[in-house]
Amino acid sequence: MTETRLPVRRALLSVSDKTGLIELGRALAAHGAELLSTGGSAKALREAGLTVKDVSEHTGFPEILDGRVKTLVPQVHGGILGRRDLPAHVAQMAEHGIAPIDLVCVNLYPFAATVASGAGDEDCIENIDIGGPAMIRAAAKNFDHVTILTDPRQYAAVIASLEQGGTVLAERRDYAASAYAHTAAYDSMISRWFAKQAGETLPPVLTLSGTRDDLLRYGENPHQKAAFYRDGSQRPGVASARQVQGKALSYNNINDTDAAFEAVAEFDEPTVVIVKHANPCGVASATTLEQAWIAALRCDPVSAFGGIVAVNRTLNGATAQRISKIFTEVIVAPDADAEAIEVLSRKKNLRLLLTDGVPDPTAEGLAFRSVAGGFLAQTRDAGRVTEADLKVVTKRAPTAQEMKDLLFAFRVAKHVKSNAVIYVRNEATVGIGAGQMSRVDSARIAARKSEDAAKEAGERAPLTTGSVAASDAFFPFADGLESVVAAGAVAVIQPGGSIRDQEVIDAADAAGIAMVFTGMRHFRH
Template sequence: MSVADRLPIRRALLSVSDKSGLIELGRALAEKGAQLLSTGGSAKALREAGLTVTDVSEHTGFPEILDGRVKTLVPQIHGGILGRRDLPAHVAQMQEHDIAPIDLVCVNLYPFAATVASGAGPEDCIENIDIGGPALIRAAAKNHAHVAILTEPAQYAALIDMLNAGGTTLEARRNWAGAAYAHTAAYDAMIAAWFARQEGEIFPPTMTLTGTRRELLRYGENPHQKAAFYVNGEKRAGIATATQVQGKALSYNNLNDTDAAFEAVAEFEEPTVVIVKHANPCGVATAQSLSDAWDAALKCDPVSAFGGIVALNRKLDAATAEKISAIFTEVIVAPDAEDAAKEILAKKKNLRLLLTGSVPAPDAEGLAFRSVAGGFLAQNRDAGRVTRADLRVVTTRAPTEAEMADLLFAFHVAKHVKSNAVIYAKNGATVGIGAGQMSRVDSARIAARKSEDAAQQAGESAPLTQGSVAASDAFFPFADGLESVVAAGAIAVIQPGGSIRDQEVIDAADRAGIAMVFTGMRHFRH
């Protein structure tokens, strides 16, 4: 592209809250002969750097009023931005009203999000709602054929390079315009969400979802699908806040599975390991150490663990890292890792290690979304947690203390297994997991069969489910599901209850001599 195809910048309006890079930008513009217009703190910063600045009020002949609420909302500014240089009528009107063209607008907005995050009251939050800024941004973006619009410091370097090459290109101005509208859309959505929260509205009549693209992914669930990873600013620990210490780039499926694994491991307070395959746990265990928890979790389903995702709720130690690295593992996610553990894993160049700094609170509020044709579904995140006090013994035999602990453990696992879910557990570890079946009976039988396979691989004669407890994520609609877990060797069961045939199921449990408790809460995960 020749210099003739570029538009020089003769006059620039700079008014930013985030002053990162402002001086360098202002200096580059001044060196090319551009007049700098500015307001408030931006003008002060530029002057202190030795640059000549014209106050907007001096340029317009109209003072800032209403405590600064009105500074740039005047024809001399918006006319200078919106006027089309290719239309003689516009040019004539601008000259008639002494409106000088503005070729660059550099604006970022009042820090509304930071003000809200600081715990400020409603009055301070409202005062940090920018009005003039979005108007300037949208005006410049609309007239991008003639005006460049910058909304973040990361864009300044490219603009400076273009100044040195003779001016801005149409392609760059068009790209910046698109980014500008995305910027103001996200800003408005954030403010709308804040107003909704002030009114106690979880699901307002209009909901706008915004996110910042973290990266383009190689592909989606399948190679023929395109995909990207976006973050929404939520500070809760997880894959969006994690630091990748090593390994190749994460895929769409890696990210989805790692999120599922980390959310599951966060349910437990004692040292816990969760192994996930295709978004379902295939082994979960709690023990005195991560190393012991790994052994127990792996024993549940060593075949599925191959190529899986491993989540830990403690700092990864060297002994556990050595064991995990002995099999092919896609991702390890943990709050932290010892240096010795990092050295061990560094030998596995393709293994991804993610460190999050902390474990997410399992009962934290938030929204979860799922797309459907023509729209999306929104619901509260499943922050429900069953405690010992919530359990109601419904059978003649009550669970022992050890069984009660395993029942709660199994039900916490069931919360993170696709429905229909049936979990067998013993001594703080899963020994059989049945997930995602159309029939609860099938889930129970599949979990039992996988338990038999795991026992055989471990060199044990009896299925791992012998003497276990069983958890169901939702009620048993008929006694056949209960009878299936009894046949697998379970001696105690935990389920939500609530079926019209609850008594039929309770009677079956009593006939089998097993204990059963109701939670009153289900955990469908579709």
């Protein structure tokens, strides 16, 4: 059965983003449509040689209140909302001189761009569109008779439909769904801006929106469906990255890459983070990225195979050459030089992502997690401990180098799944225990992995010998501390706050090690 196509006899075009506007206008005019428009859109169409009728001329009512009211009139909304299949509607439209509008093309005032520019409240408020959302919602509601366009990426398909005589119902329904998503996202941005202005980090009603960037092959597992959405934030990372090479990112790639890049952003010196299954398996800072890579890989070369690598400096050729020697899924960096790009181009499947910046680990923001019937929202863990925050609780204080390593270890702990115990020596991890139900098990696993790494490196003593250790939360009993000491640690950093803190302190003093309390924990579930 042939689908009924609706021709476009009259179109209203009023857009902030004028991408593709002229091409659309020409196609509509070529198929006999009268063009209605306003302001800058009308000017652009006329300059392209098209005949345009101002909305104020069409309605017989001038723009007033500095343009705040120009389309909020019956001649516009009646022309959009009137049902052509109801004789009563058709009669009323004719009685009041309301001409049908068959296509509405609107995108909204650039509110997000205005806010991002640092504009003041008055400018932001003036960039809250009123007439645009009203027309979009009206056209979307009447999709049986009206085509609504809100995205320049839709224009080519509509132009193709015009060539065949007009749009069909399935197309118009799809455009209507996109239109309501468009206005919902717009209102969400505005709602969150007002909440922020009022100092409400977690408002009574929290609206979220995202634009689907890509449908992924599957989710965490092949039987799960997945997609990647962008939320419009300006934070450098996997969402804003430019993919230089490699096959499409998977769900797990995206998740792990985000974990790696957020972790590497914690450090000021040239740093490399290697992540496997969302946990760091090697982290090191050094005077060069190449040296940092060597030290990070030494921590756990087995787990690094098939991992994600993040760096916080421009990736150079020498470092890229070393990384390319093992199978790596993704490399993410703020930038890469020509030599590094050439070296990695030989690894066709390796994804190279360049972000043009590093995220600020202390910046405000919200993090979310779904639960049955809702979701949890919390502020991002932007906590950062400095030496001035530390309290020495043992008879022996850490040396200068131990203090440096303790702070390094605690920053790593922030990005390791709880329970987490991390061993560090010379600003490089030498053992990482992650995600165990018992902190003792985390300490022991990290120590065992350091023994394996030592054997891989041809060393007799475990890498943890002479290291410092960090725990993401307090030791509830002395046994966790004793496990760390048994692994060879000589200093410990932990939040403190257990009712058995004194028991743990006594155990540290008995072992002759130094221990400091941070007063801050970094659970990561």
